[in-house]
Amino acid sequence: MKKLGFILSIILLVGVLAACGDDTSDSSTISEDKLVVGVTAGPHEQIVEVAAEVAAENGLDVEVKVFSDYVLPNSALSEGDLDTNSYQHGPFLDQFNEDHETDLVPVGKTILNPMGVYSETYESIEDLPDGAKFGLPNDPTNGGRALFILEEAGIITLEEGKEETASIYDIVDNPKNLEFIELDAAQIPNQLSEVDAAAINTNFALGAGINPKENSILLESTNSPYVNFIVVRAENENDPVIEKFVNAYQSDKVKAFIEEEFQGSVLASWDE
Template identity: 55%
Template sequence: MKNMKKILLSIVSLLLVAFLAACGGKDTGGALSEDKLVIGVTAGPHEQVMEKVKEVAAKDGLEIDIKVFTEYVMPNTALAEGELDVNSFQTKPFLDNVVKERNYDLVDIAPTLTFPMGIYSEKFASVDELEEGAKLGLPNDPTNGGRALILFQSAGLITLKDGVGDQATVKDIVDNPKNFEFIELEASQLPRQLDELAGAAINTNFAIEHGYVPTEDSIFIEGSDSPWVNLLVVRGENKEDPVLEKLLKAYHSDEVKQFIEETFSGSVIPSW
């Protein structure tokens, strides 16, 4: 009987420890710290720019802890769940789609960068050279997929149904003169799969990460007037927190703008 009591006490103790541990995660409620932010970015240019922002912000007493992601799903999940205070990697259409699908309370607070999407090819030097029935890759998420289709249309490769805008899918192609086959892949995988495709529409951050120089290596690219501006995003409850003013002051500084212009030579555009 004594042994049984000891076993029961041990089980209760373990359950109590587990409960306390489960309650020890980061609370998603409440104000942000006044002097430290945890910011999520995607690898590549967003990471490089945020490292510069971190350097500038430190002069104003703001510490930035950068968390790097290699895809587009987890930065919003991590922000919504309180593992991040801010993220920097997405456009307004992408954010709106995530908020609608997952019911996250996330809002944008400021513009950051524009990454002109380009069409890349290991086999052809011009979109005019693409052959009948060629396989073209594009991102498989709704926002970037629609953007890629608009890019293909701008390049004269297809025609989309009137009025579909950035909600376009491959089902909205109404004219495909060369009978291109469209292969939808996760955005970060497109550079790695490019040698198996005739061409692909690739987001600039992933193109740069793979070693491409968008203004030199793409065979067609969005113009400098691209409306696809990236954003700083926070939880709705924190959008008025004073610490964010320090972040914006650092990010929108002349020092950061100069860094972007000198580092990326027009492939990444400061958009404030």
């Protein structure tokens, strides 16, 4: 009897462990009829709400969860509390995966908040004179981004392979002999009159009453590595329901909303 009781106990324990294993494997399963999507407040939230309307027309229910910071949407996705999120560009995602040992992957382009070059004196980037003073954000991410924009426009040349991490020390050709003055990104709009031109993030430009589409002398293109993405866990990358949501986001209705609502301060990037 003791031997039989021991065997029954082992069988019960194995059953419990198997059930626990099943729960773990199911945690990454996505419903075919409903998606929980994480966004940050603002344009990403507004755009995904429109994408949700398109998805609903095709039988997919989208629940939108709004976050107030840039870490939690990825943490929640990694932990299975979200099915996907839409708020970040590639360099941010790569750094998050490296820092947190996660395996989150991009599955579709969304928007670009374009960085622009502005000047109170010159109407074109080509008009900048030899030795012009250029205001550059002093943080690595935005400084490198501004240099990439200048390289893409043919104003400077960067060391090969440094496009996403460039600093002024990676400039190998500077035909106009631009003098780069590194400034706090948030303060550049207030210091624009002190330089010949400067690179300004969209959020800081809009906050200063500067319209990127109308006032920039050079605007970042959607070829930028800083385009934003819809992101999922790697195991869900090829799920049909994810493809359905990506198609809803990348629809004509969403693109028309972006163009009308943001007037060039946010660009739809998936057709590029």
